[in-house]
Amino acid sequence: MDIPTLTRFFMWCSIINGGLLLFWSAMCLLTPDLVFRTQRVWFPIPRETFDVLIYSFLGLFKIVFLVFNLVPYLALLIVG
Template sequence: MDINTIRQALLLSTLINMGILIFWALLFIFARDVIYRLHTRWFAISSDRFDAIHYCAMAFYKIAILLLNFTPWLALTIIGP
């Protein structure tokens, strides 16, 4: 596998993961109450704690995307072909 293939795979992975993150954020913004009701069927959780869990999970996911996908892609792009 050459560097260009790895670079393309990392870029595609970054774009897909950012798409998932954006979808999650939009779903949380526009359908928060539905998601909250769904989760409270299974877990006894307050609304504030539910918000904090999702906010922290989205932040962790974003950091993971940046560290595991975007940064290696950027490094491979900087070093050239």
């Protein structure tokens, strides 16, 4: 696999995962009650616990996105 192919791969991974991160953040910011009511059907937990979990997973996804998508893409842009 050559560098331009890898660069395009990581570019699209970054775009797709960045879009998911933005969508998830917007849903948690704009409609937190809807997200809680939807998830409460499957996971009967208190609202405070839900808030901690959802923001923890959001932070974890952001770190994974940066480390495994954006950083390799930027490194390939620099190398290429």
